Amino acid sequence: MARGLCQGVSTAVLYGSLALFISILHNVFLLYYVDTFVSTVFLIWNSLNDPLFGWLSDHAFLSSPQSGSQITSPEVVLKRLQALSRSGPLFALSFLGFWVAWTWPGFQFLICLCLYDGFLTVVDLNHNALLADLAVSAHDRTRLNFHTSLFSAMGSLSVFLSYSFWNKEDFYSFRLFCVTLALFSMLGFFLISRLLRLRFQKEVHPRNSESHSLTE
Template structure:
């Protein structure tokens, strides 16, 4: 089992190290470095949102069709990894930096390619997480810990990139770092899929005889009851209706949508907010202090989650999530102290903790839902690929909605003029302060209301589901 957890950890690191750099830099790079105009940025985000809504369910259903190689989670991760890292490198090579339509097309194509391969592997990883830990609460929490250690290691990439590239001022260095990270990610994803397959075979040696008999019988049944394409579509629609009819699933995806929007806002605009609101004598661009601050924002939440494993087990993931929404709501009122840069930095840390510490817990409650759904509908096994992909169907559009809204608000307040003159207007500063502090008040309040009203659970399961 430890080998399976190691496979989960390696694959998570390979995905996370790419996604961390992507989410932190792509908006800033395409606006400030590649000079994509607002029209093309909005077009790209709108098309990206539609593509996000299509590809995750598509890969989810494909990975649940019997007889397809896509049902092998490890093989999907291993096979698609070179395409994922290739699309990541492709993203940072500009076609034109003069604000032409060509660079707008580059942004659209980059988002489409990267998200397609990232989604396919992410769905496989989510299903691997649920399958490996099925009905095993001890292993589920342990798997989350391995996952968070991988994420913890991956976020060092931001501090290193900020320092070596001097906050993107030395862009060729940034491109070199991205190329190195792509190679590292490929190695981890390939070995995650390869190593997991080898170790699983070793663990199953003692039961190989019985398994071969069961497999042969199962294959005979599948040949007798092979579903046609129409029957597969009908079955997929039936499963989707069953899942969407459950209030707990709706509560999960609604709160996760807003959580993802907040997370994206953090990753995309942290450097912009820091540059404008924090004086250069406190956090100079390209300085060790700035790198350490970003490292604290990214590493702090992961460390808190790892060291509080027992607290999560005892209190229950859903209760921890609900408390975080209360803290988020209250933290927004720190706007009264926003005249002090150190108060803003403290708020950013608190906000990062309430967002990024909680985000991984959705893997636990979604995996728990997979188990509950299987029991409720008398399934022989869960359907994690479909559940995780349906979650992504509703959640991933937040990745496009959040940047479009924030970029629109910034441009309305004169952000483009600031980029040219570097003269900060009072209107732009006030807009950024409102975005920063009012987001947790509004979204945190909505999330808490939805979770309390729609997510019903038995008290005894809060503790027993996540016991270490």
């Protein structure tokens, strides 16, 4: 079934749809959490986590003997897709962590904010880095960017839907709404990452291997 769906959907649509699963959560997060729970500690963490998680994400590539010209090899793309299939669902779970009471509220929200922002950095970094590897020509990159923008705009609809569920006196409906968003995002990251991996292995990887052989 996955292979059949992979053949019927373009790479641009698959790549762009990853932005949807980020956007539907992050737009709601920005509206309801950041303004309320931001603190000095979180601001310090936010300034450190981008280079930290960026380095951790690429550490396997930087420490590999295949560096330099080999940094955009098909193996790197497959590793990034694997990272998205893991970190995407964890990003969605960290989004839900705000609504499950497990410790002192102030400490809970500080930890959840740091986890959420950390996983968001990993997901964003790997998603954006895939653009250069999946699209070589300017035309292809424009097409992928267009679909990314389109799906990001679609993801912003989650904010408008959230107004129907937000109630400071009773969070039950809003919690169910957030659970639905998170489950949709988790499933989307897992499925789309798998489809992109199948598409890359079937079409892009063989072409790169043939081109590499001709170059040698």
